[in-house]
Amino acid sequence: MTLKTRARSKFSRAFGNNFQDTLIIRLLYSRDIVALPSITKLVVSNIPDGVVLIKEIDDIVKVFQIANDEKIPVIPRLGGTSGFGGCLPYKKGVVIDLKGLKQEFLIDPGDLSVTVSSPYVFSDLQRSLNMQGFSLCSYPSSLYSGTIGGWFAQDGSGIGALKYGGSLDQVKEIEVVLPTGEIKNFSDEDKLSLFAGSQGTLGIITKLKLSVKFNTPLSYKACTYDSAKDLVVGLKSLNNLDIFSIWVMNPKQVALLNSTSDYALPERYLVIVSKEVNYKEEESEFYANFNQTIRENKGQILDDRYIKDIWKHRFRTFSLLKNTKTFLFGEAIIPIDKSDQYIKKIETFFNNQIQIEGTMISPEKLSLLYFVKEKDEISDIKTAMLFMKFYKIMKKVVKYKGHPYTTGLWFSGYYKHIYGNEQLLSYKAYKKSIDPKKICNPGKVISPRLKIFPLMKLKTALKLASEVIG
Amino acid sequence: MNSAHLLKVDILEIAQKCVYCGYCSVCPTFKELNWESNHPRGILEQVKMYFNEKYTKDVSKSLFDAIFSCTMCKACENICIVDLPLLQVWEQIRQEAFRRGRWSSDLLSIYDKVKATHNIFGLPHNDRLDWAELCGINLSRRIKRKAPVAFFIGCQASYSGKMAGIAESMVKILRKARVNFTVLGDEEWCCGAPIFLGGGYTVGTSLAKHNYEELKKLGVKKIVSTCAGCYRSFKIVYPKILGDDWDIEVVHASELIDELVDKKKIKLLNTIDEKITYKDPCELVRHCGLSEAPRSIIKKFPNVRYEELPSNREEALCCGGGGLLKINNPKLVSEVNTKLVSEIEYTEADIVVSCCPLCVDTIQQGVKEKKLGIKVLDLVELVKMSMEVKK
Structure with missing residues (x-):
């Protein structure tokens, strides 16, 4: 129990059993997909004071009433599946778990x-x-x-x-x-x-x-490229085919997929393309256009037998982490023109020991997910060092006109890079007007000040630390 | 013989390998309770805390509460992208709870009943075949008779009056097909399913040994069960705890019937006019990988009108009745069951069929609560209806 008695009794009275603040519950709500090394506690108070399980919209209204009165941060949480820290407390507070909200x-x-x-x-x-x-x-x-x-x-x-x-x-x-x-x-x-x-x-x-x-059926094709540079040329050429999704893997990721499954894919830059097709003729036309485009743009067409059922793996990236006790990942969005340079940068930075997967999210942008894994648990210090390494490479994405996938906690301060200065100003003005007491998920989007050294912002501290340690 | 401890896995090691992707949020009870402590990944987090002396005392209540809110439906293990053997972890935590004296009194009562009377109802051995008398079936020439096939009736069909139709139907099917079969009568002991799911392998092993010895005495080569829980015990647990000694072929009633129909030993004569849907029992489909035999039979009914449930086969929804949840939290069973009943309603089926007495019983309750005019039957009952010559 860490809330002040008055605040705690207000939550208890309002929510009964749907408010819990046992140590175990608080610990369970102190992480997302990334388990934080304990060293981060120096800068982040990620263990909440309590958790409210929201059942109806009025519950949220009640939470804000109490939180405003008592100046308690409110941190919303849904799946908790991101690794950017968006649902983690920064300076304690009450987590509101929305999973209990009535489904409509x-x-x-x-x-x-x-x-x-x-x-x-x-x-x-x-x-x-x-x-x-x-x-x-x-x-x-x-x-x-x-x-x-x-x-x-x-x-x-x-x-x-x-x-x-x-x-x-x-x-x-x-x-x-x-x-x-x-x-x-x-x-x-x-x-x-x-x-x-x-x-x-x-x-x-x-x-x-x-x-x-x-609900239109999808048809799949795949091809490979010898280098990241050829890959970019190939990805750009596919833009004219009205594609539904383009999924990319670097050779290291292909090798890992081969080793953890029955696939025998060529260990090059792999591209899996899916397109909505309504009828057989449309599918044949797609195949013909795809083959021609790939041949004209330095790609090698992969026989369909190589990629049998591979589409099922699109939701199973983390299955490659089997028998892994430690892993860290980063996700960045990068203009397609610069993506080969950034991919090379990441690969070199991690001595070619990094798994990279990408998804085209627009004709101009590629979203890259990259991760490293360790078979055994590593010490807190080593995890922190690895974290800083990731931060350092993510920070560099800005130089390539890209940005982190989202801000969350760890990339708070990068809002301007994602949305531009004008939107940042609009965001700040609106935030001030609706949340004058700054209780709504503090520490996210705009970089917060450090609790141990309030003159410095979290973004600056992480940047410095990543330069020194990473 | 192997001993039960060989079933043990290093639960801390497994917990450490969880990648926290959250896919196990498909858990049917988590979907109702919503607390992170009931999320399978949250339970694994609590396992890690349990092994950390700093938290052991605080976490034990929360961990054991969470583990007994589980239906053991295996949906979590089925979807786990790093293939963690979660069911074994849950069983072991239940065992640990038993060792720490943290089983609920209701659960202990079931445990004691099975230990003392060898059935979950605590009823005398002699009453095991009362259902036959009730249904007007004379089994005297089948009881403990040497035969290659044994029909293992199971506690539910033997003692629960409303499930007697299952045993009756199966006996009639076996007779019609002229299968040379036997029943163990008062020597049939609980297969151990509820005990295994509770983590009680010591008592479970003694039940398994008894049943095995009785079956061997009668020269049984093949055992057939209408109950998904019994089938799972024989198919998965017995070979592990009895080792190579367990040499009896295990078939589910649906597998045997499908074969008998194919061999024309029984004929499905009567049309089932009502629209049918099939609910895969968790213990058949996810635990044992059996999903096609029941469908194959249903499709052999003349002019059948059949529709799959939206969630079917490996993705089948749990009815909520498994994993001893009916004893631990009946309200939660009803909440979990509501989702399944909604899917049944969606198919506009008139009959929902399953291959598990526990599913049948739980769905019947759900259908009754929602006041739906849907019949809930076991597959063998439907086969009997189609097989019998109409008078």
């Missing part, structure tokens, strides 16, 4: 949209849509655990984004509980773009209306 699902076939509550997991939503002949337009590779609300709060992207765009392109309207306790609906572009990627710092998104499409 309302499809509008005329408008090709669906309205769902934010904790809806993608795989459940996809199944519900498929049952009615529809499908999500784009979705993250964490389909079985990622939530709609969490995806939008991170301005997520993913499979299908090449054709249909990322979360901001999909979401048409949101319902939000503002830190003031007001429940508001937003559908205008300006507000939607402020909330996308806001990491729950502007309020708690409770419901989203997003575009859906008819």
Whole structure:
């Protein structure tokens, strides 16, 4: 119990058993996909004071009432599947777990949209849509655990984004509980773009209306390239084929996939392409165009037998971490023109011992996920050093006109690089107007000041540390 | 013979290998309870804390509460992208809870009943075949008779009046097909399924040994079961605890019936007019990988109208009745079951069939609560309906 008695009794009275602050519960809510080395506790108070399991929207209103009165940070949490620290407390506070929020699902076939509550997991939503002949337009590779609300709060992207765009392109309207306790609906572009990627710092998104499409079958092809440079040429040439998704692996990742499965893929830069096809002739035309494009652009077409059922692996990247006790990953978005240079940079930086996977999220941008794994548990110090190494290489993405996938906690301060200065100013002004007490997910988006040395911001400290240690 | 301790895995080692991807959020009870402490990845986090002296005392209650809110449906292990043997971990935590005296009194009562009377109902051995009398079946020439095939009736079908139709149907099918079979009668002991799921391998092993010896005495080569729990015990657990001595072929009723139909030993004559859907029992499909035999039979009914549940085969939803949850938290069973019943409703089926008495019982409750006019039957009951000449 770390909350002051008055605040604690307010939460207990308001939520009964849906408020818990035992040590174990607090520890369980102190991490996301990345387990933090204990050394980070010097800069981040990631163990919350308590957790409220939200059952209905009014619960969020009540939480904000108490939090505003008592000046307690409120940290929203959904799937907890990101590694950017967006759902971690920075200076303690109360985590609100939205997974208990009543599930809503309302499809509008005329408008090709669906309205769902934010904790809806993608795989459940996809199944519900498929049952009615529809499908999500784009979705993250964490389909079985990622939530709609969490995806939008991170301005997520993913499979299908090449054709249909990322979360901001999909979401048409949101319902939000503002830190003031007001429940508001937003559908205008300006507000939607402020909330996308806001990491729950502007309020708690409770419901989203997003575009859906008819459930069209996909057809797959694959090819390989000898170098990262050829890969970029190849990726650009595929843009004219109205592709649904392009999925890329570096040779190291292909080798790992081969070693953990029955595949015998050539250990080069691998590209797996999927396209929506409505009928046989369309598929034949796609195959012909694909083959011609690849041949003309330094690629080698891969026989279909090599990639049998490989599409099933698109949600199973982490299956390659089998028998691994420690892993760290980074995810960055990079303009396609610069991606070969950045890929080479990462590979050289990690002595070619790094796994890289990529997804084209627009004709101009590639999202890169890269990770290292260790068979055994490594010490806190070593983990911290590795973390700094990742931070250092991620920081360099800016030089290539790219940016981290999202801000979260660890890349707070990079908002300007992702959205530009003008939007940063709009964000700050809006944040000030709706959250004057700065209780809504502090430490995210805008880099916070260090608790042990308040003159320095977290971003500066991490930059310095990554230069020294990384 | 191998001893039960060979089933043990290093649960801390496994917990450390969790990559925290969260895919195991498919867990049916987590979907209802929503707390991270009930998330399979959260349970593994608690395992790590349990082995850290700093937290052992604090975490034990939360860990044991969470583990007994599990239906052991294996959905978590099925989806785990790093292939962790989660079911074994859950069983071992339950065992640890037993050692620490943290089983609930209801659970202990079941344990004591099975230990003392060798059935989950605590009823006398002599009552095991009362169902036959109730159904007007004379089994006297089958009891403890030497035969190559044994029909293992199971506690549910033997003692629970509402499940008697399952045993009756299976006996009629076996007779019709002229299968030379025997039943163990009052020497049939609980297969041990509830005990194994509770982590009680010591008592479970004694049950397994008894059943094995009785079957061997009768020269049994093949054992057939209508119960998914019994089938799992014979198929998966017995070979592990009895080792190479366990040389009896194990078939589920659906596998045997499918074979008998193919060999024309029984004929499915009558049309089932109602639309049918099939619920895969977790213990058959995810534990044992059996999903096609029941479907094959259903598709052989003349002019059958059949529709799959939206979640089927390995992705089948759990009814909530497994893993001793009915004893530990009946309310949660009902909550979990609601999702399954909604899927059944979606198919607009008139009959939902399963191959597990526990599923049948749980779905029946759910259908009743929702006041739906859907019949819930075991597959063998449906086969009997189609097989019998209408008078």
